[in-house]
Amino acid sequence: MKNEYYNSEDLKKFTNITDWNKELGDKFFNYYESVFAEGKLSSREKSLIALAVSHVVQCPYCIDAYTKDGLEKGVEKEEMMEAVHVGAAIKSGAVLVHGVQMMNRYNKLSM
Amino acid sequence: MNKSRTMNVSKQLDILNNGIFSNGKLPLFKEKLKEVNIPDIKKVQLKILQLNIGYMCNQTCSHCHVDAGPNRKEMMSLKVLNRCLSLMIENKIETVDITGGAPEMHPNFKWFVKRIREKTKVDEIIVRSNLTIILANKKFFDLPNFFADNRIHIISSLPFYNREKTDNQRGKGVFDKSILALKELNKVGYGKANSNLKLDLVYNPSGAFLPPDQESLETKFKEKLYNDFKIEFNNLFTITNLPISRFLDYLIASDNYEEYMETLVSRFNPNATKELMCKNTISISWEGYIYDCDFNQMLDLKINSKNNTVFNCKIEGLVDKKIEISQHCYGCTAGAGSSCQGTIA
Numbered sequence: 014m015k016n017e018y019y020n021s022e023d024l025k026k027f028t029n030i031t032d033w034n035k036e037l038g039d040k041f042f043n044y045y046e047s048v049f050a051e052g053k054l055s056s057r058e059k060s061l062i063a064l065a066v067s068h069v070v071q072c073p074y075c076i077d078a079y080t081k082d083g084l085e086k087g088v089e090k091e092e093m094m095e096a097v098h099v100g101a102a103i104k105s106g107a108v109l110v111h112g113v114q115m116m117n118r119y120n121k122l123s124m
Numbered sequence: 125m126n127k128s129r130t131m132n133v134s135k136q137l138d139i140l141n142n143g144i145f146s147n148g149k150l151p152l153f154k155e156k157l158k159e160v161n162i163p164d165i166k167k168v169q170l171k172i173l174q175l176n177i178g179y180m181c182n183q184t185c186s187h188c189h190v191d192a193g194p195n196r197k198e199m200m201s202l203k204v205l206n207r208c209l210s211l212m213i214e215n216k217i218e219t220v221d222i223t224g225g226a227p228e229m230h231p232n233f234k235w236f237v238k239r240i241r242e243k244t245k246v247d248e249i250i251v252r253s254n255l256t257i258i259l260a261n262k263k264f265f266d267l268p269n270f271f272a273d274n275r276i277h278i279i280s281s282l283p284f285y286n287r288e289k290t291d292n293q294r295g296k297g298v299f300d301k302s303i304l305a306l307k308e309l310n311k312v313g314y315g316k317a318n319s320n321l322k323l324d325l326v327y328n329p330s331g332a333f334l335p336p337d338q339e340s341l342e343t344k345f346k347e348k349l350y351n352d353f354k355i356e357f358n359n360l361f362t363i364t365n366l367p368i369s370r371f372l373d374y375l376i377a378s379d380n381y382e383e384y385m386e387t388l389v390s391r392f393n394p395n396a397t398k399e400l401m402c403k404n405t406i407s408i409s410w411e412g413y414i415y416d417c418d419f420n421q422m423l424d425l426k427i428n429s430k431n432n433t434v435f436n437c438k439i440e441g442l443v444d445k446k447i448e449i450s451q452h453c454y455g456c457t458a459g460a461g462s463s464c465q466g467t468i469a
Binding site: 025055081 | 334
């Protein structure tokens with residue numbers, strides 16, 4: 014069955030969200046543009062952070078967008094994969110650190 | 125036999141003029157100019173004479189817009205070369221930009237360069253060297269000294285500072301040979317800080333995306349090439365791949381054509397139209413036909429004049445002539461813009 018939930022063509026329609034709420038949509042896109050501008054972090058560094066987060070939040074649109082953005086910023090594939098591993102490490106770390114909670118609970122309930 | 129394996133020119137123009145550009149999905153380049161109130165792009169005073177002296181090359185690069193290679197036999201005749209020399213004498217030309225193919229493979233290459241120096245007042249002679257030609261055969265080993273003796277400005281493609289990306293685009297072993305050739309050029313003084321022998325490198329994306337910021341990539345190239353190989357050069361030019369010839373074949377075969385054209389159109393930068401190289405350059409083919417740029421030459425879009433050869437064209441009469449455009453022109457106006465001398469906006 015064709016997956017109707019994610020369609021790569023929809024990424025191009027992202028700005029259409031302003032059609033149904035211009036004020037909030039415009040605020041979001043202005044904010045987004047400011048976030049990714051050169052700052053204390055370079056736009057290249059921000060692109061790599063965005064790529065890692067894209068994987069963590071498992072957003073296919075964002076992965077497409079920030080892989081291409083990385084290429085246009087001269088990011089090498091090895092750097093991209095390292096960034097993905099940073100995301101994976103944080104995500105798996107977040108699972109595993111809850112193991113302490115499980116251990117606490119286990120110990121509290123056990124004799 | 126002249127072996128071109130890329131699709132023919134009329135097929136390329138058909139793709140560029142129809143499909144997404146005729147079904148309302150994307151605007152034609154002329155419509156885009158109108159949309160942002162930019163009048164027709166016209167010729168200004170000529171500064172650069174770009175000569176494509178032949179399609180023969182020792183490499184077969186996957187992005188090559190000339191579709192050059194070892195089997196291409198097209199070559200500028202002595203008659204056309206001599207007429208080009210006359211044009212340089214009769215007109216005020218600041219720069220002659222010699223390209224190909226590998227221009228050094230033309231049997232009259234050295235004679236021609238020496239003649240330009242002896243007979244004309246041309247200030248700058250650019251040779252677009254693919255680097256590996258210097259090591260291809262012992263008859264080319266003296267090229268670095270020849271370039272230096274004739275104050276040639278060398279501009280060479282090096283798609284990336286690592287082996288993998290360079291070899292993927294330009295062929296196996298090209299990176300290592302290019303590094304050796306760059307060392308030979310450094311040895312005779314090219315690219316050194318205290319030298320007037322200029323060596324510039326050209327980056328073009330190894331796929332369907334726009335080039336990175338020219339300045340920051342130049343810093344990275346300089347750092348990597350010096351740290352890894354002690355190589356020095358002057359400037360890095362980032363150039364956008366134009367959707368013609370072999371690169372158009374790639375875009376279609378890899379199903380990237382529509383997305384790439386959408387990217388070029390969505391990144392259209394009106395400021396880039398101010399410094400387009402086609403305004404102050406003419407590109408001359410091996411047969412002596414005149415075009416507004418090398419890309420138009422490959423699409424056989426000759427200048428907007430009945431007198432369109434080196435034998436009947438009055439150079440000064442080209443000022444204010446409308447430049448021939450098509451949808452490939454979006455490649456020179458996307459993002460920071462693109463020209464044979466890098467970004468333009």
